[in-house]
Amino acid sequence: MSDTFSTRSQLEVGGQQYTYCSLPKLGKKFDISHLPYSMKILLENLLRHEDGGQTVGPDHIEAVARWNPKAEPDTEIAFMPARVVLQDFTGVPCVVDLAAMRDAVTKLGGNAAQINPLIPSELVIDHSVQVDVFGRPDALDLNGKIEFERNRERYSFLRWGQKAFENFKVVPPNTGIVHQVNLENLARVVMERQIDGSNWAFPDTVFGTDSHTTMINGIGVLGWGVGGIEAEAAMLGQPSSMLIPQVVGFKLTGKLPEGTTATDLVLTVTQMLRKLGVVGKFVEFYGEGLQHLPLADRATIANMAPEYGATCGIFPIDAESLTYLRLSGRSEAQINLVEAYAKAQGLWHDANSPHAQYSATLELDMGDVKPSMAGPKRPQDRVLLEDVHSNFAEALTSLTANRKSKVGCAVQEFDEEGGDQPQAKRLAAKPISKIRINDEDTELSDGSVVIAAITSCTNTSNPAVMLGAGLLARNAARIGLKAKPWVKTSLGPGSRVVTDYLEKAGVLTDLEKLGFFVVGYGCTTCIGNSGPLPEAVSAGIAENELVVASVLSGNRNFEGRVHPEVKANYLASPPLVVAYAIAGTVNIDLTTQPLGKGSDGKDVYLRDIWPSNKEIGDTIAATVGPEMFKQNYADVFKGDTRWAQIESPEGQAYAWSGDSTYIKNPPYFDGMTMQVGSISDIHGARVMGLFGDSITTDHISPAGNIKKDSPAGRFLQSRGVQPADFNSYGSRRGNDDVMVRGTFANIRIKNLMFGGEEGGNTLYYPPGSNTGEKLAIYDAAMKYKADGVPLVVLAGKEYGTGSSRDWAAKGTNLLGVKAVMAESFERIHRSNLVGMGVLPLQFHEGENAQTLGLDGSEVFDVTGLDDGKAKSATVTATKADGSKKSFTAKVLLLTPKEVEYFRNGGLLQYVLRQLAGKKAA
Template sequence: MERNFGLVDSLNTHTSLKVGDRDYCFFSIKAAAQKLSLDISSLPYSLRILLENLLRFEDGVSVKLDDIREIGKGYREYEIAFRPTRVLMQDFTGVPAVVDLAAMRDAMVALSGDPQQVNPLIPVDLVIDHSVQVDAYGTESSIATNVAIEMQRNYERYKFLRWGQQSFSNFRVVPPGTGICHQVNLEYLAKVIWTEEIDGKTYAYPDTLVGTDSHTTMINGLSVLGWGVGGIEAEAAMLGQPLSMLIPAVVGMKLTGALKEGVTATDLVLTVTNMLRAKGVVGKFVEFFGNGLAALSLANRATIANMAPEYGATCGFFPIDTETLRYLTLTGKSKEHLELVEAYAKEQGLWYNPDEQIKFNEVLELDLSTVEPTIAGPKRPQDRVRLAEAPANFRQSLPDLNKNEANVGKGFPVGDGKYSISNGDVVIAAITSCTNTSNPCVMIGAGLLARNAVQKGLSSKPWVKTSLAPGSQVVTEYFKLTKLDQYLAKMGFNLVGYGCTTCIGNSGPLLPEIEKTILDNNLVACSVLSGNRNFEGRVHPLVRANYLASPMLCVAYAIAGSIHINLISEPIAKDKNGKDVYLRDIWPTDQEINEFVNKYLSSDIFKTKYANVFAGTEEWQKITVSSSANYRWDTSSTYIKNPPYFKDINKNNTINYDIRNARILAILGDSITTDHISPAGSIAKDGPAAKYLIENNVSRVDFNSYGARRGNHEVMMRGTFANIRIKNKLADGIEGGYTKYFNSGEVLPIYDAAMRYVEDGIPLVIFAGKEYGTGSSRDWAAKGTNLLGVKAVIAKSFERIHRSNLVGMGVIPLVFEKVSIADLNLVGDELIDIEGLENIIPKKKAKLKIKKENNPTIELDLICRIDTESEVAYIQNGGILQYVLKELRK
């Protein structure tokens, strides 16, 4: 890979640094600050990294001297161009991204261009981690069974990724069964300071990235600036396009003190999430500082950084310090690299200095000693619940979760009647997801709690589906060395796979008799998971109340079997002698946890487990594919399809128009998540996606999940707005993905109604409340919206990534200037005009006209959330992919 740095370098900041016996070229932040009379010590560390990025890529076109001046002043409404060092993908979002690249190569041929121009120009790593499901659990053979099923289910997808691995340069695939992308990134891929050879010189610069998973932010715990973007935006970055962004506001979060005995990193991050979401940090950077940093291990920092999407920030950044170096040492980085990181960070002013008086836009403070044992739920990760108040929280939430009061307070026999379940019983307890499985303290803590429970004769309740899905093979290795895996297995927490599993909706089926009892009696069952997302319908379609908790509490709730038990004050169970056992009786001490971590976690484990990280299993290696430049599409495939985005690429299809006489496809409320818009979990057996699969000879048992079929637009557009818990005001009270087709008055699946409107030549719009598109950085939430014929989404506010994704797909996001959706009293039969979209400029005002027969037309002002000049170009060309392709062809 060849790139040019410093094409202009107006400030003459190109210089060199000698570390050991090697010379490194770099662009000096301090030199730039001196020449611009900037006080660099007052600038947040995260903005210093963006400043270096602009210095290195100054070309007089996408990056100008004025841009460098502006970012040195901090937050302002000013557009800059950011070029990340690399891109990280997981397979759910990675497969459609590679599908798009393959389709772009075909389109390049149609434009009489060279398909090899469509090729990543920066390093791209795709980690297959979202496909394994918890089909088998509770036995020693669970992992082998699940992996075998995973390979069989996903063979077409994996074959396609193998083609991509061979066909595209700068593209690596970490095979299935290795780990979660964020933990692999933290433990292996990330370097903190990156190096690159150009024209015989070695350049050093900060490791930065964007990822197609919103929890890419986890890497900020290791002082690597990165955040989640949609797949389409990531594709543009891969192809050399700068990512357009406004200079972000930076919120400082001052941490003081230290956590109390028995309080975990999970308790801390749920507290931080609650505080920052309440403060309002959407679209902002959060940067942590204060004397409390010294008390936070790197793993704890990564846990906090991971959940930036849940507290709404673009990222939660921790600057480089001695703890950063300690972790790099632990994970097996070379002595030479450690010396480079320290020397470069200190030379560039990127090394944390607690004496600097940084000018943050706002500052919050948290005394770590005030954090209490905490869970979050039952529907949102920011809804913090003190552990002692969990039973009361569930009782208060029950009326909203359950419309059938007849079953309250009653137990219902399961199967042969050996046990009964009722509202509030925990049917899933899962140690899963990147948030906590990268943290050895809470993982070792879960193992020690399981050991203590087994020694007292305790066991998990028979109605609880238990699972352990670590973030990397490092975890299972230290469990094996400590022998704690044996105790976890006795509690039912056998290894089920390496992947997101339950947190992404791959929780697998419950026992048939349990599912029947829940369905027959409309019960509100619970899950407890060590994940980061608990939105409605995400974890399991039959589990309505979902609580985020530490791995230790996942084990505890498996023993308790019910959310109704107050784990602080009530017995969790009885021991083998019939004596009451409290959670405090089996909870390990911090000292014991730390002793285990220090004794058993070593750099040798990391070096061994990552020695052949790209090799994969024998089954993976046996997959053979051609190395052709263009993919040979299989028309019979139900997993991989050539998408329709470029079918008119030869035409001059620049778009610049107002929207006239549009119909409303959906009227939605607040906090509509990307899970609501584009579910990743199971495919309902009676919806449009199921009908399509059955018509294509796919049996119900082989439906797999929406996430696994993201390479097939036919499935995904049928699954758009198909979440079973979504509530559309136009569906006459029916819960799920339905709407009214006003040309006939029928209530239909949203896909069916949308296709009828498309056939009628009628454009569509969607109305929603605040925080529209919160959650995962799911590009199909925008792609599906586009393919349904939706031209605009009008909401009170948008979550950052989804707004960007909509623009990237040519769908216009608009926000109410003064009113909210509730003020409009819409019923759905109105016709909608949106004027002012011609000759569009960033954040231009538009006019909404609501027309209804025999009623006066209502006119309202909207703000068009096309934020930058680059986004204007994307909209005018029908989307970012079309724009990039045309630019490449030029």
């Protein structure tokens, strides 16, 4: 390790000596007092990893030290996180790839033992539980049994990985959501590690294979979500190349008013930052308002950084950070180290902290925040609680555009007014489906809330909103209010600690009276693991093509994500989730209309049962304590008896089974040699998909249930798997045969080659033919692959937004796509495409497929790549009549390291050659 600027120093804490790179010492050479908190962490990371310029040189350190807040990012630096955290949906393919790399590195002349995480890597199994059973006391136990039955093979594989790999630990199922476990237990805030014989202290930084890894920013830990490919590289000691970012400062003042929650605050913040535009930027929160913002509220805001588009949304270390570390049961030695290190480094925030400079600033008086929700399709589309009913009414027009007219259906007020109404009024009549559920005759209509879920890391980490929901449930139950019978209710706490304090406060039973029984500890509804709706509800929706709604305390509500039968999805605080379960519809103004009638027959309004801020605060103080955390995390890696009973293989190399439909050796390294390739032009490519704006990774990546008649469903049946045992795409991420068949198969994706039609289809043009055949995208892609024809994707703005799903890039690669051309890309997905050897190209400002007259029937050539040296390429589209349209596009290989990855065929191939080469040397 080099030390050009002589920053090595010693820090003594509790009688222990620590070596560290002193930022104040560097401050004697450069004025770094104006640097934001997050930039100081990047600066320390560079100082500690300086290696003579091979990866980090003095020029990189100086570039950050002299950071210009207004400059456009153009300088590459290498970032090395201190640790990696994974969830099981994205973690399983990471471990699959590591196992495959052990086989591949051996074939290249290396040693399997070279493939190990070199930094702490912890996987939390939280994405596999599904809400199959709900609304009953045994829901948690039954969902757990089903989970283990469905995922035994995957869990066996992960148990092998825990034994086979060093620096790799697994938090078993039924513990909590990865981000909450990370916050409550895994985060160190300040790391300590033996390096070259010295005991070092340095900031805790983290990469996570879930975009909501940013939740950890709430406690001052810099980290963000990456694709599985980039996470694997970090685990293997490879630096992550990034451009020195701009940092947006967000000043918070005042405090939340009575009747509002952290959810209302974060939806307001999300809307403001989306409007400003912070994609690819850091966001840093500061201001006197922080003193009124508990750590849980900070974590709520940080969690939704992907929703407002930022790389991270970070808070500094301050007294509240220490309070939370103490509350969550961390040792006094660790807390003392965090405080001493932060103060020694100038990373401590208090009223006397110097004012940082930012690339741009926003300010919010939290006293102005109003009760809010977001929907019906995007988390940044905030709507005031009082306007939800009108928001849904406006959305209904487009959501019912393709609905067939149901002349014979029951309609409200239609028959009473006679049959001579104008045609427009008859078509506007509201369809109603009569159903019988739970021995009760009732009705469904547009706007009926069929899912009410307290779920997701955003809110189930926060005692204020969770206990607020419990207190509201208590007040509702006491006066006889109940959830409507058609509402699927569920409670998915962020960790077992949450259940403990709900029980201690005595409100868990009140939640259960309204149907909110604990269904599991993990991400459920927010990621599409909402489980099936009751048959009567599904039938009622289908009968009249109803546009029904979900209300969830999550962070994602994209089309087709929550449930395929639910088109309108609203994000809300946990108390509002309970309220809408009682109301049973979003066609209501909860600020002025009654929720229902109490047992005395009188109208009950939301204001009548909403708990006061003081009542919530007093309940938190009386119930939440360190003993809960210590007890629940005492044996966090041990697991329960179900986990202990799972058999798993032994040995350094994994024994792949050809019969498995869950775990398979992927084809990425087939035929690989030590010879590095070059970046070649693309010729004769066909269009696999022509898409519009905001195509998310949910649209691209296989997710949710596997349909019986889909390519993946047909494949599984050919392997003897019955539809009842399909499980979800997420659970089968370790098998590329299943996943590639589900790529671009989302039921809501719209390929503009078919106008506005939904579904994962495309046109296949046989060689020499100008007549296209409509096929499923997978089936067409395999025909093109057999023909030797490469593929391209054309898209609009914000391509690849959403979760950091590496399969959105892996599946794209395996379908034979060589380039994706879009108006703009989401940061993580662009990086993942590069990591999988798919070229990202960007239309020039003001241009897109439509302005260029492209309809997807063309044959494309991409030339002038010049082995990755070119910043732009020439694209020529040849139409069926032989006419050509040529234009230029930006080549988004943003750093020299990315060019190297691409020459190697991808990031993992690059790492393999590096490791095998070291062994050979």
